[in-house]
Amino acid sequence: MHINLASPFIVEMWVIIFLVEFVKGSLLVALLPVYMENILGLSVTVVGFAFALQYLGDNLFRSPFGWVMERIGYRWTMTGALLLILVAVGMIIYAKDATTLSIACLVLGIGTSPLWPCTMTGITELAGSTESGSSGAAMGAVEMASLAGTGIGPIIVNFMMDHGGQGYRTVFLVLMGFAAAVVAVALLLPSRIGGHAPHVVREMNADGAGAPRTPLRPLQSLKRTWHQVRTSLKVSRLLFPALFLQAFAIGLMTPVVTLFARSELHVTPNQFSLLLIAGGGITVLALIPAGKLVDKIGTSVFLNIGFLLAACSLAFFSQVRWLPLAFVAVALVGISYALILPAWNAFLAKQVPKGERGTVWGLFLTLQGSGMVAGPVLSGKLWDSVSHSAPFLASAGVMVLLFGLHLLIVHRTKLKQGSAH
Secondary structure, three states: OOOOOOOHHHHHHHHHHHHHHHHHHHHHHHHHHHHHHHHOOOOHHHHHHHHHHHHHHHHHOHHHHHHHHHHHOHHHHHHHHHHHHHHHHHHHHHOOOHHHHHHHHHHHHHHHOOHHHHHHHHHHHHOOOOOOOOOHHHHHHHHHHHHHHHHHHHHHHHHHHHOOOOOHHHHHHHHHHHHHHHHHHHOOOOOOOOOOOOHHHHOEOOOOOOOEOOOOOHHHHHHHHHHHHHHHOOOOOOHHHHHHHHHHHHHHHOOOHHHHHHHOOOOOHHHHHHHHHHHHHHHHHHHHHHHHHHHHHOOHHHHHHHHHHHHHHHHHHHHOOOHHHHHHHHHHHHHHHHHHHHHHHHHHHHHOOOOOHHHHHHHHHHHHHHHHHHHHHHHHHHHHHOOOOHHHHHHHHHHHHHHHHHHHHHHHHHHHHHHHO
């Protein structure tokens, strides 16, 4: 059974992800670093701290929101969380000091945290049984929305400020408008998908009168959930370090790509935009076809080729000092990520048990996100104390490690299945 990419849930989540990443990308990439330093006169350390809080909020609340979503459904979980983005942008407009801005970034992170657990759980449910690996194309589509939003947001915001002559307040108000639109779309989401009833709904009286049989005790419910997760989650232990490393590899590159392009490749801002479009554009264009092929062929081939290609192209990029070759390297990195992203998410979807899908996706994505928090910290150290190529070579090394871990996970899973039969 393949997922219909035009199904209301996928379309609604596509719009939500695009708009949320548009707002977040505009704030984190284009607006806040300059605004905090130039307008409010805050130090770069404060900017870094505020951004770390945003990542922290996003990660810490993924599992709790996944758990909440299992109980109250998609619509209210997403609407409640996305209202926080509106609050965060409002706080940023009136913030005049480091503390208020840092809290606003934390609130922004919490507001975006249920986005991926809800999306992944919904797609996993739409795909039906966890054995039918038909979620690749849908995973590719939502990754595409995310990358497009993150890329287009900063470009439009910069254009508004450079060519439209708009001030920060106007741009922040436009972003508030987008945040309000996201909340409106979230209200259209279903409470649940198909036969999957949230736990609270399942715990009704046998006569269907509608009153819950027992009052909901959060602590008991959490204990029961954790027990269910531990008993139903039969995955290889190697999956947990792999989840961390997958995002850690990206985190190593994120803070230094711009610096590397400026200091080593001596590119102009326009050339840098073209480099980003070359890498990101290729990834976005290749995601859906790659996702469809993942559904047909399976995830292993794509992950093996993707990890090795990423390792080689990152190592190549770290040594390049001539712009045309840099474009080749960036395009190869883009292709490798188009192979990895839908296949990796479809691979994870097969590991998620039917019970507690929201909580397990939350757990997986928190582990993955912790790599995004740790990566930039090490990246800066490598850049300062080793060399400008070091973060990219480290990222290439992580990709080789992921290739090995993936082979081991697949091998162990086959052995387990063989002994079970």
